[in-house]
Amino acid sequence: MRVVMVTGPSGAGRSSAINALEDLGFESIDNLPLSLIPRLLDGPPLPRPLALGLDARNRDFSSEALIELVDRLHRLPGVASDLLYLDCDADTLVRRYSETRRRHPLSPEGAPMQGIEHELELLQPVRERADVLIDTTQLTPHQLRAEISQWFAPRDGRPMSLAIQSFSYKRGLPRGVDMVFDCRFLANPHWVPDLRDMDGRDAAVAEHVAADPRYDDFFERVRGLISSLLDAFVDEGKTSLTIAFGCTGGKHRSVALAEKMSRVLAEQGWRVSKRHRELDRRGLMAGPGKQR
Structure with missing residues (x-):
């Protein structure tokens, strides 16, 4: 079973990455609580590879819990897992929120920068643990899809x-x-x-x-x-x-x-x-x- 867990700061392109993986044949589930992932994998074998979107807004999310889950999946026989982290610099995230006029989920009543800085600090240990890190600061959605395809499109050959x-x-x-x-x-x-x-x-x-x-x-x-x-x-x-x-x-x-x-x-x-x-x-x- 192949599992790709996708996370990163809000606005860095997680939804676009999930959609790109779905187009590559992955079954995608977004915003799944961390506590439910082991139960999902303990069920019947899945016919397709799995893409899981992990959001820092979920009530049971913590960096420690996610890293523990990643280590657990790496030890499971029959499971090939990757943690994909979508990175982006704070100034670009602020600009993206300004262009879309959205409120940041971690500071709905304040300035977006306050929530962005808090989320980047929260996710720093996860970023350091990532198996694949893609910096989307200067990537268009099309370029991000191409990058996702390069990393995760099914193909024969070497395992890395x-x-x-x-x-x-x-x-x-x-x-x-x-x-x-x-x-x-x-x-x-x-x-x-x-x-x-x-x-x-x-x-x-x-x-x-x-x-x-x-x-x-x-x-x-x-x-x-x-x-x-x-x-x-x-x-x-x-x-x-x-x-x-x-x-x-x-x-x-x-x-x-x-x-x-x-x-x-x-x-x-x-x-x-x-x-x-x-x-x-x-x-x-x-x-x-x-x-x-």
């Missing part, structure tokens, strides 16, 4: 999903990352006028980065390290792993490294999803060769 990201150190480390590699020492295409407006998905940029005499040794060492650890993570029961490559602007070197590592790991049979944070932010994900 890999997410490969690129990012800019100027904007800080991505959230929920397991392994980070710094590639700022490689030759920077930004200083080549003909390459500046391209990104790491363009062949000319990838070739320029790969021409650095330090590139081959760096890539092979990183590939070997990752490959040596993946089966060990699987043995420990980990169902997802996020690997990030960073550079100064998050547009050239980190993107080129993330693209190549994604291809190599996919060729080895791993389920791989990609995200280029800075290209997403700038609206450049239409693909290489487009006007930027």
Whole structure:
């Protein structure tokens, strides 16, 4: 039995995630009290995987109870469970509440920020325990559905999903990352006028980065390290792993490294999803060769 528990702060996209999982063939139940979940799973075997929406507003919700439930499900034979946490920064949540003119459920009589800050504090231990963390701050509903599909669509292959990201150190480390590699020492295409407006998905940029005499040794060492650890993570029961490559602007070197590592790991049979944070932010994900 596969069970995906979906939680996160109000306004971060839990309903959209539940709907996306339902479209992938999951049976979905939203706002189910925590105390009822063990009874649900103790019943007759379910014909479809199960998606459970967990809301901090439920009367029996607590971070401690949810973490205890997650640990219990991980120990159950015959149950493959994941805790999906949808994250979002406070300013974006405030804007979303302002646009929809909704009151925050944890501060119905006060300003939304008061409830948002309280809920983020309440959920922090849950966020740290999440098996899969998706930051929806800069994701459209369509992009969130695509991300959900990458992680949870039924498919054959290895038992662990890999997410490969690129990012800019100027904007800080991505959230929920397991392994980070710094590639700022490689030759920077930004200083080549003909390459500046391209990104790491363009062949000319990838070739320029790969021409650095330090590139081959760096890539092979990183590939070997990752490959040596993946089966060990699987043995420990980990169902997802996020690997990030960073550079100064998050547009050239980190993107080129993330693209190549994604291809190599996919060729080895791993389920791989990609995200280029800075290209997403700038609206450049239409693909290489487009006007930027």
